[in-house]
Amino acid sequence: MKNVITLKNGSPEHDPSDPWVLLEAGADVMGSDTPIILPFAHWLEHSQARAPDPRQGVLLGPDEDPLRLVPAVSHLPLIALQFPDFRDGRAYSQANLLRLRYGFRGDLRAVGDVLRDQLLLMRHCGFSSFAIREDKPVLDALEGLRGFDEVYARSVANPVPRYRRQSLKPNAHRVSGTD
Amino acid sequence: MYSYNRYDRALVQARVQQFRDQVSRRLSGKLSEEEFLPLRLQNGVYLQRHAYMLRVAIPYGTLSSEQLRTLAEVADRYDRGYGHFTTRQNIQFNWLELEQVPDILQLLADQEMHAIQTSGNCVRNITTEAFAGVAADELIDPRPLAEIMRQWSTANPEFLFLPRKFKIAISSSENDRAAVRAHDIGLYLYRGKSGEHRLRVLVGGGLGRTPVLSQVIREELPWQHLLTYVEAILRVYNRHGRRDNKYKARIKILLRSLGVEAFAREVEAEWALIRDGAGELTREEYERVARDFGPPAYESLDTADMAYGRHLTLSADFARWVETNTHAHKVSGYASVVVSTKAGEGAPPGDLDSDQMRGVAHLADVYGFGEIRVAHEQNLVLPDIRKRDLYMLWQALAELKLATPNIGLLTDVIACPGGDYCSLANTRSLPVAAAIQQRFRDLDLLHDLGSLSLNISGCMNACGHHHIGNIGILGVNKNDEEFFQLTIGGQKGRNSKLGKVIGPAFRAEEVPEAIERLLEAYRQLRETDETFADTVQRVGIGPFRETVYARESVVAGGVS
Numbered sequence: 001m002k003n004v005i006t007l008k009n010g011s012p013e014h015d016p017s018d019p020w021v022l023l024e025a026g027a028d029v030m031g032s033d034t035p036i037i038l039p040f041a042h043w044l045e046h047s048q049a050r051a052p053d054p055r056q057g058v059l060l061g062p063d064e065d066p067l068r069l070v071p072a073v074s075h076l077p078l079i080a081l082q083f084p085d086f087r088d089g090r091a092y093s094q095a096n097l098l099r100l101r102y103g104f105r106g107d108l109r110a111v112g113d114v115l116r117d118q119l120l121l122m123r124h125c126g127f128s129s130f131a132i133r134e135d136k137p138v139l140d141a142l143e144g145l146r147g148f149d150e151v152y153a154r155s156v157a158n159p160v161p162r163y164r165r166q167s168l169k170p171n172a173h174r175v176s177g178t179d
Numbered sequence: 180m181y182s183y184n185r186y187d188r189a190l191v192q193a194r195v196q197q198f199r200d201q202v203s204r205r206l207s208g209k210l211s212e213e214e215f216l217p218l219r220l221q222n223g224v225y226l227q228r229h230a231y232m233l234r235v236a237i238p239y240g241t242l243s244s245e246q247l248r249t250l251a252e253v254a255d256r257y258d259r260g261y262g263h264f265t266t267r268q269n270i271q272f273n274w275l276e277l278e279q280v281p282d283i284l285q286l287l288a289d290q291e292m293h294a295i296q297t298s299g300n301c302v303r304n305i306t307t308e309a310f311a312g313v314a315a316d317e318l319i320d321p322r323p324l325a326e327i328m329r330q331w332s333t334a335n336p337e338f339l340f341l342p343r344k345f346k347i348a349i350s351s352s353e354n355d356r357a358a359v360r361a362h363d364i365g366l367y368l369y370r371g372k373s374g375e376h377r378l379r380v381l382v383g384g385g386l387g388r389t390p391v392l393s394q395v396i397r398e399e400l401p402w403q404h405l406l407t408y409v410e411a412i413l414r415v416y417n418r419h420g421r422r423d424n425k426y427k428a429r430i431k432i433l434l435r436s437l438g439v440e441a442f443a444r445e446v447e448a449e450w451a452l453i454r455d456g457a458g459e460l461t462r463e464e465y466e467r468v469a470r471d472f473g474p475p476a477y478e479s480l481d482t483a484d485m486a487y488g489r490h491l492t493l494s495a496d497f498a499r500w501v502e503t504n505t506h507a508h509k510v511s512g513y514a515s516v517v518v519s520t521k522a523g524e525g526a527p528p529g530d531l532d533s534d535q536m537r538g539v540a541h542l543a544d545v546y547g548f549g550e551i552r553v554a555h556e557q558n559l560v561l562p563d564i565r566k567r568d569l570y571m572l573w574q575a576l577a578e579l580k581l582a583t584p585n586i587g588l589l590t591d592v593i594a595c596p597g598g599d600y601c602s603l604a605n606t607r608s609l610p611v612a613a614a615i616q617q618r619f620r621d622l623d624l625l626h627d628l629g630s631l632s633l634n635i636s637g638c639m640n641a642c643g644h645h646h647i648g649n650i651g652i653l654g655v656n657k658n659d660e661e662f663f664q665l666t667i668g669g670q671k672g673r674n675s676k677l678g679k680v681i682g683p684a685f686r687a688e689e690v691p692e693a694i695e696r697l698l699e700a701y702r703q704l705r706e707t708d709e710t711f712a713d714t715v716q717r718v719g720i721g722p723f724r725e726t727v728y729a730r731e732s733v734v735a736g737g738v739s
């Protein structure tokens with residue numbers, strides 16, 4: 001895929017040689033060495049017929065239940081979650097479930113309407129690579145993963161909520177404007 | 180009140196930087212309006228009819244005098260010298276330029292305020308009642324849990340792109356004064372059998388086009404599980420709420436399509452998998468936050484104060500104000516004072532100019548502990564006033580035009596900004612509010628009519644909560660003309676009810692007359708001391724309808 005940012009040991013990098021190809025629904029799978037990402041329905045057919053293949057990932061739509069990937073999470077190399085529109089936030093919950101509940105350790109990729117200003121949220125929810133929308137400059141999008149991104153609630157990236165991470169001292173009496 | 184620690188401060192400061200960058204990318208064209216829209220909404224910025232509007236959060240309605248002065252400064256420097264308090268304990272500034280917003284947010288952040296998530300399809304400002312921590316009928320102070328939820332929901336990465344907006348309110352008193360049942364999640368906090376804190380969880384309330392009161396999905400939830408339970412509800416909603424039609428996207432619609440039992444089962448199943456993990460709230464954290472809400476240094480006072488008693492007998496005006504505009508305090512010798520923004524002359528309900536804001540801040544410093552609350556009814560509250568100071572305070576408030584003795588009465592109108600500001604409006608709600616306040620200026624009459632809530636919404640989005648007003652007024656547009664539909668019998672609080680439409684709608688100029696007839700009917704029908712709401716409840720809407728539509732002149736031939 002073009003325009004891919006991956007987290008390498010936690011730090012974001014543009015990966016110009018990302019090998020994955022997103023397969024159109026209905027296209028032919030056979031006879032290719034390129035790693036491909038299959039739409040869920042398509043993948044379901046193939047996964048039953050064959051042994052696990054490190055060159056096959058799966059694309060889950062926002063209304064498909066990640067629970068259905070559970071039998072395969074231990075060997076799937078990549079799961080892509082779809083943002084049909086950046087305002088559609090279902091994939092954040094799917095990502096959370098795949099990581100925390102179903103124990104997926106492979107590459108979790110955001111595809112679709114993936115934009116700079118949502119990347120921090122995606123990283124928090126467990127995404128490890130981001131296929132930036134193709135008309136957007138990928139180096140600009142990299143900026144979206146820099147800067148302050150701590151939150152109070154727990155997330156995949158910070159599985160322990162803020163208040164458990166360090167014992168917070170009681171507030172000193174308010175002295176206006178000082179630390 | 181809660182004061183920020185280093186981390187809280189760092190977060191709001193970072194957020195200002197982030198938004199400053201987003202605004203500059205918008206202005207340079209790097210961000211399209213479409214991409215920018217949800218970002219600005221999550222920072223409280225709306226595009227209105229004439230300018231940008233900024234909605235600043237006042238978490239659970241609590242402000243320090245210093246913060247109120249900062250709001251006055253924003254009003255003077257960036258707006259036209261006033262601000263508008265809303266029914267969800269926020270304040271709105273209506274006349275801004277987008278370029279200015281980052282500077283305003285900076286000013287706010289320096290005073291531990293923000294506009295984060297006051298709009299957009301995310302968890303909004305957490306609200307509670309204005310008398311939290313001081314009301315005589317309060318069971319448990321709800322503010323620590325409200326603050327804990329504020330933190331939890333702020334920038335929570337999983338839940339910033341929900342199907343639709345999401346509102347949470349918490350209340351813990353005999354009378355629910357936070358409109359809990361009109362919220363997506365409503366929480367009642369109470370004591371269990373052995374004194375421990377428990378929560379009743381209600382889901383699916385909301386007014387708007389499809390008004391519904393929330394339903395209980397959980398009783399006796401121990402407080403430690405608050406965040407995981409809310410997380411479970413939000414995850415079910417985020418995954419399964421409708422996204423194809425914005426009018427069917429609120430959680431109330433999901434609840435209705437699944438049925439309350441099935442919905443509750445989904446939530447319980449989700450919750451069972453996360454309840455005992457790291458998301459459980461710790462006593463240490465509760466206590467850390469609760470410490471900031473500890474009682475101020477109250478004096479020990481007698482319940483009765485001689486001078487106060489004398490003023491009550493000597494000044495009928497003062498006595499009247501005390502009767503309507505003060506509220507029982509849990510500490511003897513103290514009262515909470517409601518500062519009425521509903522003088523009815525010049526200023527719409529909820530509006531305060533910067534001098535009034537500074538004036539109230541000053542009075543909070545002089546007579547209280549420097550704290551101010553914002554009430555759901557768009558008034559301010561000075562929570563801790565010694566009864567012996569009430570007379571002086573009353574005079575000072577009167578000078579600021581903030582002592583109209585009408586709290587809880589007909590002219591304590593709740594109104595949305597309507598067509599004067601709001602770009603979604605069908606009608607102008609403010610002139611109707613003003614006309615009603617003008618017509619019913621007679622205080623004796625007002626007091627005789629007694630407890631009565633009147634709510635006005637400029638369109639069916641129902642921001643003025645007209646469904647739960649004893650009298651509700653809804654603006655509708657027909658053939659480019661403004662009409663107003665009347666509902667009666669709505670109630671908020673523990674006995675919440677949705678009002679019923681009484682008949683064909685009226686033109687704006689006919690509304691005061693129609694209200695007058697409605698009240699004429701009430702005065703004939705009521706039994707001793709019966710409130711308007713109780714009378715409607717007892718006799719139904721029929722007799723009211725007959726009186727209102729009895730004479731030709733007011734029957735507008737409008738729309739029904």
Ligand code: SF4
Nearest residue numbers: 595601604637638642
């Ligand atoms: S009720 Fe309608 S007119 Fe009034 S503020 Fe809401 S959207 Fe605007």
